[in-house]
Structures are given as structure tokens and as C-alpha cells.
Amino acid sequence: MLDPASLELLRHTLLAWWESNGRHDIPWKRHPDGSRPGAGEPLDPFGVWVAEVMLQQTQLAVVLPYWYRWMAAFPDLRSLAVASEHDVLMLWQGLGYYARARRLHGGAQQLVAAGGDPWPRTLEGWMALPGIGRSTAASILSSAFDLAHPILDGNVQRVLARLVAHPEPPKRQLAQFWWLSETVLDPHQPRAFNQALMDLGAGVCTPRQPCCGTCPWRGHCAAYAAGDPARFPVKDTTTPIPFQVIGVGVVRDGDGRVLIDQRLQEGLLGGLWEFPGGKQEPDEAIEATIQRELREELAIEVTVGEELITLEHAYSHKRLRFVVHLCQWLAGEPQPLASQQVRWVAPEELASYPFPAANARIIAALHARIAAG
Ligand code: SF4
Structure with a gap:
């Protein structure tokens, strides 16, 4: 399935599906005038970074109003760096996992203090900021700069686990899943491809009842062929929550x-x-x-x-x-x-x-x- 010809087909069918079915109205994925960025064209990294941190534990629909309020109060890196922690926490109120707000605040101060062009262009550069792991760093680089970095959030793990009917829980085989995500990534359109993969996971290849009938990858999907796609990703036996x-x-x-x-x-x-x-x-x-x-x-x-x-x-x-x-x-x-x-x-x-x-x-x-x- 992952030979060059099949990979080309996977990329092509996903991107074609995404053109007509993707979420194209996400504000941090567009220029301020509302236009979509062309291949390789950078977007405002500040808005992308804020959004990616908000999305770490929270769904897009919940994040959107918070993101608009945040960007109205702190439209750029410097305004966030000089804000008081009280104002930062007030704006985050209700979004939960407040450490994320304090890390954004601390990260802004760190980037401003470094001087020059504040925006890293490498995974390591982003991961040096508080609270940024590999997937968030890759997502920022791909979204803001259209750089070819694979991502591996929960949606992507689920889609990939089903695509190959992976027999192990993704958390136990992360290296393999990173490799899978890198292998399917379209190196010529990484921003569009990663967004398409996330949109497929969020809207079609959903956790409980995947809509395989409308999925562009149905013809390649091992879990669909096996007849029980919701069985994937395979789960660890759960421990009770205290x-x-x-x-x-x-x-x-x-x-x-x-x-x-x-x-x-x-x-x-x-x-x-x-x-x-x-x-x-x-x-x-x-x-x-x-x-x-x-x-x-x-x-x-x-x-x-x-x-x-x-x-x-x-x-x-x-x-x-x-x-x-x-x-x-x-x-x-x-x-x-x-x-x-x-x-x-x-x-x-x-x-x-x-x-x-x-x-x-x-x-x-x-x-x-x-x-x-
Ligand atoms: S065919 Fe079904 S299980 Fe496979 S990727 Fe598409 S929606 Fe997911």
C-alpha cells in the first residue's frame, strides 16, 4: 500500500476530497484579508502558535471564540510578552488547562528576549519553548511556513491506525506512527496535506462511527477492508480514573x-x-x-x-x-x-x-x- 504509486494516489485523493470538503474557514490558516495562502507562502506564526496551543486539549469549535478574543487583546508577540499574568489568565478563563496560558506568556517573553527574527524554523527551535512537543512544533511549522513536517495528533493517529489496520495501540508504537505520518505526507503541499488529514479525522474518520462511505481513502483502507474500522486504533486496557x-x-x-x-x-x-x-x-x-x-x-x-x-x-x-x-x-x-x-x-x-x-x-x-x- 505504501509503494510510490499508492502514496501518490493517497495524497491526490485526499487533497482532492479536501478541496471541496475541508475546513477552509479556520482564521489562522488564512491571511488577514481572508485569502488562502499559496504553496510556500508564510502565515502569521503568532496566530498559528496561539491556536495550536489552545488546540492541545480543546476542540476547534470551542477554541475559535477564545482565539478571536485573544488576538483582539494580544495581536502580536510583543503585546503578549508585556501583558500581566492576570490579564492572560482572565482571557483563558473557561478554556481549562491553564498551564497552557502561562506557557504561551512565558514563551512570548523568551522569544522577545532572544531578539532578531523571533520565529523558529526548526522543530528544535519550537520545542525549546515551554509546553511545545514534537506534534505541536510540526503543526506550527507546517501551518505557518508550509514546511514538510509530519504531525501526529489524536485524529491523525486514528486515521493512520485504520489505514494500515495497525495491531498495536499508537501510544506503544509512536516511532512507527511518526514514520507512517512522514511517509504519507505530501512533500510538495505539506500544509494542505496535514490539514486535510486532520479534517478527515475530525469529520469522516471519527472515533465511533467512521463515515467510510464518503471517505476518499476507502479503497486503500485496511481497517475498512477488514470490515470493522471502529475496532482501530487498538486500545490499551483501561485503568479506572481516580x-x-x-x-x-x-x-x-x-x-x-x-x-x-x-x-x-x-x-x-x-x-x-x-x-x-x-x-x-x-x-x-x-x-x-x-x-x-x-x-x-x-x-x-x-x-x-x-x-x-x-x-x-x-x-x-x-x-x-x-x-x-x-x-x-x-x-x-x-x-x-x-x-x-x-x-x-x-x-x-x-x-x-x-x-x-x-x-x-x-x-x-x-x-x-x-x-x-
Ligand atoms: S475508510 Fe473508514 S476507517 Fe478507513 S480511513 Fe476512511 S473513514 Fe477511516
């Missing part, structure tokens, strides 16, 4: 202000603000969890009142249940023993702090409770 219950206190003082703290810089949600709390211990009542956590992390004593809301939130590596109670502050000046800083704020000021997605529903519940008296 589950934790988190007790959270919305602590109010006598003036109706609420207490929030800013997380330490490390981790997925570093630098964001949140309502204090922590993990429930085995056999511990949730009220006791909240009192203990507030004592350990803020050195305050509270009475734990009624439940405000319970909500579930799933990350890729764990599931959390937040049990949130209203609390009344009794004693102790709040200390940031496990955070960067703590602050008493009026409820209407909460909107000007960047919070993790799970906290937005807590804030909405608090406002509803206040409005209800």
Missing part, C-alpha cells in the same frame, strides 16, 4: 465579603483563584473536612452552614465531586499557608478574578443565593 470528594467553603465575614485564595503557580490550575477547601479523608464528614482544610490552609476557624451546591468535574486523569457549603468566619486572620495570597472580596467583584471552570457554577449559585435573600 475519584475524589472535595469539601469547599464559601466563607463570608460580617460584611458579606467572601474569602478566595490564589493557587500556587505549579500544576494545571496554577495562579488561578478559588474558594478554599480540600480532599475529604476516609470516614470524615464533609463539614469536618471543610473545617479542617480551612484551619490547615488559612489558619481560620469557621462554622459550616448549609450546602450551597454539589457539582462534578472530570479532568482527563481524575474525577472530582465538589461539595460546597456556606461558612461563617469566626476567628483567625486568613493566612496563605498553601496558596500565594488570600483576599476578602465583595461577591460582585468575583467576576474580575480568573477561576477554574468548576468554580463558575459555585459563583452563580452564590449570586442566586444572595438574590433569594
Whole structure:
């Protein structure tokens, strides 16, 4: 299947399909005047870089409004490099995996500090920036400069695994999958080909029910010929995702202000603000969890009142249940023993702090409770 003639056919049929069926309206894949770039013509690397980092954990449809807002606030490298971290996190709010925002910010400062033409033209140059792995670097080089680098995101892994009916999970055979992606890549039109491959994965060769009837590669596809394409990519046996219950206190003082703290810089949600709390211990009542956590992390004593809301939130590596109670502050000046800083704020000021997605529903519940008296 991967002899030169078949490869030419694969490239030709995919690109022909893409011309009429591809996603051609992606803003960072076009010039500012809306025109499509010709072969070899560069695009704005800044917009491509921002988009690729946003797309690392998030779907295109979700990314698009964030990308437009981001580019309106930080239209170029320098404006991002001099921005405050607070403004950067505010713009990212709701997109999740906030470390990505801080890495973009740090990467912009790194590129500006290097001086000269800031934009790398090599995989190594991009991978020297925080949070950029090989596939993201290759995708940026291919999209921005039309350079012939193969990509290997989840969509591409799935399409390639089916094309050859690969018997192993891609994660265990990454070197082979990189080789496959490089072998099928059209060296004369790498930007168009990589985008076509991603569009095929996103719109036709979908995870559960691939639309083989409309696929340009149906005649070459080993998984289709085998009669059960959804069986590929072969999966590893799954391990259960850990589950934790988190007790959270919305602590109010006598003036109706609420207490929030800013997380330490490390981790997925570093630098964001949140309502204090922590993990429930085995056999511990949730009220006791909240009192203990507030004592350990803020050195305050509270009475734990009624439940405000319970909500579930799933990350890729764990599931959390937040049990949130209203609390009344009794004693102790709040200390940031496990955070960067703590602050008493009026409820209407909460909107000007960047919070993790799970906290937005807590804030909405608090406002509803206040409005209800
Ligand atoms: S024929 Fe089906 S399984 Fe094969 S690449 Fe196309 S959509 Fe995917």
C-alpha cells in the first residue's frame, strides 16, 4: 500500500476530497484579508502558535471564540510578552488547562528576549519553548511556513491506525506512527496535506462511527477492508480514573465579603483563584473536612452552614465531586499557608478574578443565593 504509486494516489485523493470538503474557514490558516495562502507562502506564526496551543486539549469549535478574543487583546508577540499574568489568565478563563496560558506568556517573553527574527524554523527551535512537543512544533511549522513536517495528533493517529489496520495501540508504537505520518505526507503541499488529514479525522474518520462511505481513502483502507474500522486504533486496557470528594467553603465575614485564595503557580490550575477547601479523608464528614482544610490552609476557624451546591468535574486523569457549603468566619486572620495570597472580596467583584471552570457554577449559585435573600 505504501509503494510510490499508492502514496501518490493517497495524497491526490485526499487533497482532492479536501478541496471541496475541508475546513477552509479556520482564521489562522488564512491571511488577514481572508485569502488562502499559496504553496510556500508564510502565515502569521503568532496566530498559528496561539491556536495550536489552545488546540492541545480543546476542540476547534470551542477554541475559535477564545482565539478571536485573544488576538483582539494580544495581536502580536510583543503585546503578549508585556501583558500581566492576570490579564492572560482572565482571557483563558473557561478554556481549562491553564498551564497552557502561562506557557504561551512565558514563551512570548523568551522569544522577545532572544531578539532578531523571533520565529523558529526548526522543530528544535519550537520545542525549546515551554509546553511545545514534537506534534505541536510540526503543526506550527507546517501551518505557518508550509514546511514538510509530519504531525501526529489524536485524529491523525486514528486515521493512520485504520489505514494500515495497525495491531498495536499508537501510544506503544509512536516511532512507527511518526514514520507512517512522514511517509504519507505530501512533500510538495505539506500544509494542505496535514490539514486535510486532520479534517478527515475530525469529520469522516471519527472515533465511533467512521463515515467510510464518503471517505476518499476507502479503497486503500485496511481497517475498512477488514470490515470493522471502529475496532482501530487498538486500545490499551483501561485503568479506572481516580475519584475524589472535595469539601469547599464559601466563607463570608460580617460584611458579606467572601474569602478566595490564589493557587500556587505549579500544576494545571496554577495562579488561578478559588474558594478554599480540600480532599475529604476516609470516614470524615464533609463539614469536618471543610473545617479542617480551612484551619490547615488559612489558619481560620469557621462554622459550616448549609450546602450551597454539589457539582462534578472530570479532568482527563481524575474525577472530582465538589461539595460546597456556606461558612461563617469566626476567628483567625486568613493566612496563605498553601496558596500565594488570600483576599476578602465583595461577591460582585468575583467576576474580575480568573477561576477554574468548576468554580463558575459555585459563583452563580452564590449570586442566586444572595438574590433569594
Ligand atoms: S475508510 Fe473508514 S476507517 Fe478507513 S480511513 Fe476512511 S473513514 Fe477511516
